[in-house]
Amino acid sequence: MPSFPPQPKLYFSIIDDVIESIRELFLDEGVPEGVLDDLRQLWESKVLQSRAVEGFAKDNLNPSNFVLQLPANYPQTLHKPTASVVIPAGRHAQSFTAKASNTGTIATFSLPPGVTYPVQIPAGVTLQTASGHLYKVNVPVMVTQAPECQRIPPQTNQSLIEQRNRPPTVIHKIPAQVTAPGPQILPVPQASKPVLPPQDQTQNRLTQQPKIPVEQSTQALVPVTPDTSTLHQPSQSALESSIEFTLDGIEFSPQPLDMSVSSPFSMQQQPRGLQGELPHMQMLEFGASVQDMVERAVKIGEESGALSNTADTMSLLPDLDRMPDSAGKLEGLLMDYNFNELDDIVQLDGTGDSSSEVGDEEREQQRREEEEEDQGAVGENEFLGMINAEALKALQGAGESSSSCPSSDGDEPDLEEVEEEDPLNSGDDVSEQDIPEIFDTENVIVCQYDKIHRSKNRWKFYLKDGVMCYSGKDYVFSKAVGEAEW
Amino acid sequence: MAYQLYRNTTLGNSLQESLDELIQTQQITPQLALQVLLQFDKAINTALANRVRNRVNFKGSLNTYRFCDNVWTFVLNDVEFREVTDLVKVDKMKIVACDGKNTGSNPAE
Numbered sequence: 350m351p352s353f354p355p356q357p358k359l360y361f362s363i364i365d366d367v368i369e370s371i372r373e374l375f376l377d378e379g380v381p382e383g384v385l386d387d388l389r390q391l392w393e394s395k396v397l398q399s400r401a402v403e404g405f406a407k408d409n410l411n412p413s414n415f416v417l418q419l420p421a422n423y424p425q426t427l428h429k430p431t432a433s434v435v436i437p438a439g440r441h442a443q444s445f446t447a448k449a450s451n452t453g454t455i456a457t458f459s460l461p462p463g464v465t466y467p468v469q470i471p472a473g474v475t476l477q478t479a480s481g482h483l484y485k486v487n488v489p490v491m492v493t494q495a496p497e498c499q500r501i502p503p504q505t506n507q508s509l510i511e512q513r514n515r516p517p518t519v520i521h522k523i524p525a526q527v528t529a530p531g532p533q534i535l536p537v538p539q540a541s542k543p544v545l546p547p548q549d550q551t552q553n554r555l556t557q558q559p560k561i562p563v564e565q566s567t568q569a570l571v572p573v574t575p576d577t578s579t580l581h582q583p584s585q586s587a588l589e590s591s592i593e594f595t596l597d598g599i600e601f602s603p604q605p606l607d608m609s610v611s612s613p614f615s616m617q618q619q620p621r622g623l624q625g626e627l628p629h630m631q632m633l634e635f636g637a638s639v640q641d642m643v644e645r646a647v648k649i650g651e652e653s654g655a656l657s658n659t660a661d662t663m664s665l666l667p668d669l670d671r672m673p674d675s676a677g678k679l680e681g682l683l684m685d686y687n688f689n690e691l692d693d694i695v696q697l698d699g700t701g702d703s704s705s706e707v708g709d710e711e712r713e714q715q716r717r718e719e720e721e722e723d724q725g726a727v728g729e730n731e732f733l734g735m736i737n738a739e740a741l742k743a744l745q746g747a748g749e750s751s752s753s754c755p756s757s758d759g760d761e762p763d764l765e766e767v768e769e770e771d772p773l774n775s776g777d778d779v780s781e782q783d784i785p786e787i788f789d790t791e792n793v794i795v796c797q798y799d800k801i802h803r804s805k806n807r808w809k810f811y812l813k814d815g816v817m818c819y820s821g822k823d824y825v826f827s828k829a830v831g832e833a834e835w
Numbered sequence: 836m837a838y839q840l841y842r843n844t845t846l847g848n849s850l851q852e853s854l855d856e857l858i859q860t861q862q863i864t865p866q867l868a869l870q871v872l873l874q875f876d877k878a879i880n881t882a883l884a885n886r887v888r889n890r891v892n893f894k895g896s897l898n899t900y901r902f903c904d905n906v907w908t909f910v911l912n913d914v915e916f917r918e919v920t921d922l923v924k925v926d927k928m929k930i931v932a933c934d935g936k937n938t939g940s941n942p943a944e
Contacts, residue, residue, distance in 0.1 A: 359882065359886060359887070360846055360883065362886070363846060363875075363878050363879055363882045364846075366878040366881075366882070367850075367871070367875050370877075370878065371870065371871050371873045371874050372871055374871070374874070375863075375867070375868065378863075378864070378867055380862070380863055380867065384857065384862045384863060387857065388853055388854070388863075390851035390871075391852075391856060392849055392850050392853045395849035395853060396845060396846060396849045397916070399845050399849060416860065416865045432869070474864075476913075538908075586854055597872075618878075666887075702884060709869045719920050727871060737860060768867050786894075790926050792926075792928045792929065793843070793928075793929045793930075793931065794928060794929070794930045794931070794932075795840050795841055795843055795844060795931050796840075796930065796933075797838070797840075797932060797933050797934065797935030797936055798907055798932035798933070798934065799935045799936070801907055808897050808900070808909075810893075810909070810930070811918060812930070812935075813933055813935050814880070814883040814884055814887070814935070816841060816844045816846075816883070816933075817916075817928075818845060819923065819925055819928070823844065823845050823846075823918075824923075825883065825887050825889075826887065826889055826890065826891040826918075827883070827884075827888050827889055827890065828889075828890040829890070829891040829892070830889070830891075830892050830893075831892065831893035831894060831895070831911075831914075832894055833894065833895050833896055833897035833909075833911055833914075834896055834897060835896070835897040835898075
């Protein structure tokens with residue numbers, strides 16, 4: 350069936366037509382022809398990456414996705430490889446492409462006649478796929494043939510392929526140094542090892558790769574193919590395993606630390622004698638889960654029993670936007686209420702506005718002054734963080750005068766009445782927000798109609814020249830007849 | 836002037852993204868990009884009219900319908916698309932259809 354999904358020929362023919370029709374336009378505008386080629390390559394790569402066109406590998410009799418086109422003056426010399434790549438090629442790859450016929454994500458090489466393995470690809474060589482796509486090698490690459498023992502077992506291979514589900518000409522197996530013309534690829538140093546050996550032991554091997562090359566190759570791979578999740582999972586697990594941190598004595602793999610966030614803490618807290626632990630605790634918030642941080646915060650609070658520690662633990666909460674301000678404000682509040690232990694961690698969300706930090710600081714200062722005077726006026730609007738039960742009670746007791754406090758006794762009857770009224774009327778209104786949501790869907794047909802007929806609640810559609818996008822795949826039709834009941 | 840309807844397809848969106856990238860890098864002007872899109876409209880209209888020859892039937896339940904500016908918009912649920920022997924089932928499908936009798940004068944979308 351030619352249109353389910355459409356053959357790539359139709360789309361590429363449209364691309365060809367458009368490119369040819371705009372060639373003169375570009376020349377008239379004085380745009381270099383290289384730009385036109387760039388446009389074409391970008392367009393084609395996006396179409397292929399979008400999964401809209403499938404079955405391309407099936408039509409391709411050549412099992413290799415890439416034909417290595419070397420420069421005319423390429424000498425087949427065996428220099429010491431700066432990076433080694435093992436890519437299954439030729440007949441060995443047959444099983445790959447056959448199973449990946451619907452996904453076709455494995456990139457394979459076929460060598461031009463007269464060239465044998467291993468092949469060193471110097472920088473600047475352009476690799477051309479069977480479909481004509483060009484990929485430029487930025488750094489020298491050595492291509493060797495995979496030995497027999499490294500063939501992937503079919504089951505593993507198939508599971509990996511099923512997970513990928515990508516058009517065939519997208520590069521997966523090309524080492525990290527290969528770049529596509531369109532996307533921006535991070536340059537990978539020559540000394541790095543690629544992450545793409547044959548996959549029978551891939552999962553184990555990738556985790557055993559050196560950490561830094563894994564990171565780099567992971568970074569390099571991501572822009573090339575968006576759907577490299579299976580390859581990246583072992584890489585990411587390697588990354589995660591390299592990130593080690595413990596509460597005591599804390600070591601962790603270097604991660605970008607936002608000193609602008611953490612420095613206020615260190616400035617405030619160091620005099621309190623927590624110099625050794627504090628920076629690490631602050632850094633924990635970048636890597637640890639919320640639950641872990643809360644548990645550790647409880648431990649810290651119980652162990653130290655000091656006010657500074659509780660402020661410390663509060664700093665662990667993943668509230669990065671508020672940290673610089675809330676720590677200071679929190680100090681003031683906690684000092685006022687003078688509690689020493691965290692028995693119950695009660696998280697109180699800010700009830701009031703939290704617009705600008707600058708305004709919050711000023712208001713906080715004013716509030717502290719008021720609190721000292723009034724002995725207990727509550728500044729809930731700017732308060733974010735943890736507070737224990739005692740402080741909560743004190744807040745509630747002191748907050749009677751505050752109109753913003755929702756739990757005050759005087760307001761309760763009014764709230765109850767409002768709550769009773771709302772359910773009665775809430776269902777009557779048709780929200781305007783629902784209407785756009787009805788029409789929001791990923792499955793769309795764009796077409797033209799010859800006739801739309803309705804009889805009572807039975808509708809009949811006579812459509813033509815349509816393109817249907819369903820689950821990311823494209824289908825086309827010249828005529829469509831449908832009926833539906835409303 | 837052909838319908839601009841097909842710009843919201845994979846092919847059209849990928850073209851627009853590519854043009855946006857070239858505009859960002861100042862390799863082309865926005866006016867030139869617009870010209871390219873107009874050429875795309877013509878090319879895809881012609882291709883669909885001349886190079887595609889297949890027929891599809893579908894059946895489902897109509898959730899909503901809208902007719903505005905000579906453009907029908909339907910949302911169907913539980914639709915089955917049939918082409919000869921193949922069957923595709925879709926939970927929710929939106930159809931945007933322009934007037935096929937008057938293709939030249941009213942560009943849509």
